[in-house]
Every structure is written in C-alpha cells, then in structure tokens.
Amino acid sequence: MMIDITSKAIEITPAIRERIESRFAKLERIQVPLISPQVIVIKEGQEFIVEAKISVPNGQLFAQAQHEDLYAAVTLLGQKLERQLTRHNDKPAAHRAARSGKEQCRAGELTPAV
Incomplete structure (x- = not known):
C-alpha cells in the first residue's frame, strides 16, 4: 500500500516512514480496504501532531x-x-431496528408485551 506522508518543519526519515507503514500494516488486518491514506506530521513547539485521513x-x-x-x-x-x-466494519451488524422485533410483531410472530 502506498501511504502519502508529508511533513511540516521536520524531515521524514526512513525510520519514521517505517514506523508509520508498520502501523498501517496492522490496520490492513481488519479486512477493510484502505483507499489513499494520507499522513501529516507537524511539530508545534515541543509536541508532535500526527494526522491521518x-x-x-x-x-x-x-x-x-x-x-x-x-x-x-x-x-x-x-x-x-x-x-x-x-x-x-461492525456497523452493519449494529442496526437496532433489524433486531428490535417490530417486524416480527407486525407479522404476528410475536405478541407485544403489555
């Protein structure tokens, strides 16, 4: 996978690039295709800010x-x-309406609790 890594105020060394690529390799295990990942490394004062889209x-x-x-x-x-x-990845399985039982109640398969 090709990762677009840009930086403001610091140079991207091979070690930094390898660290970012190894983290993204772990993300590929989730079985969701990653399309054009972009990473921006910024240094503000004493802190580093890393953003990814x-x-x-x-x-x-x-x-x-x-x-x-x-x-x-x-x-x-x-x-x-x-x-x-x-x-x-798990969002399609988390729809509450599909498992709420409303459709089964309307079809007469379940009796509503009163």
Missing part, C-alpha cells in the same frame, strides 16, 4: 494524535484509527 468504502476516517514523542504519537494515531475501522 483515510478513505474507506462508504466513508472517510480522520484521526489526530498529539504527543511529545513522535513514535508515541504515531502509536496513538494507529490505535484511534483501529477503533474507527472496527466500528466502521
């Missing part, structure tokens, strides 16, 4: 992490994206 089928994900250590910020960003991807 990923297009997925039927949506787009955005996450931002801030920490004094760049590698810790990348790890936090990966955790946030992982939570969003699992939520996006």
Whole structure:
C-alpha cells in the first residue's frame, strides 16, 4: 500500500516512514480496504501532531494524535484509527431496528408485551 506522508518543519526519515507503514500494516488486518491514506506530521513547539485521513468504502476516517514523542504519537494515531475501522466494519451488524422485533410483531410472530 502506498501511504502519502508529508511533513511540516521536520524531515521524514526512513525510520519514521517505517514506523508509520508498520502501523498501517496492522490496520490492513481488519479486512477493510484502505483507499489513499494520507499522513501529516507537524511539530508545534515541543509536541508532535500526527494526522491521518483515510478513505474507506462508504466513508472517510480522520484521526489526530498529539504527543511529545513522535513514535508515541504515531502509536496513538494507529490505535484511534483501529477503533474507527472496527466500528466502521461492525456497523452493519449494529442496526437496532433489524433486531428490535417490530417486524416480527407486525407479522404476528410475536405478541407485544403489555
């Protein structure tokens, strides 16, 4: 997968690129296709801000992490994206109306509780 990594005020070293790519490799295990991931690394004062924008089928994900250590910020960003991807992946199964029993009640399969 090709990850677009840009930076403001710091140089992206091969070690930083490898760390970001390894976090995104973990995200690929969730079985959701990641379309054109973009990562921006910003340094403001003593803190690093890492932002990521990923297009997925039927949506787009955005996450931002801030920490004094760049590698810790990348790890936090990966955790946030992982939570969003699992939520996006499990969302079709979480529709409450499909399992509420309204349709079964209307069809006469269930008796309403009074």
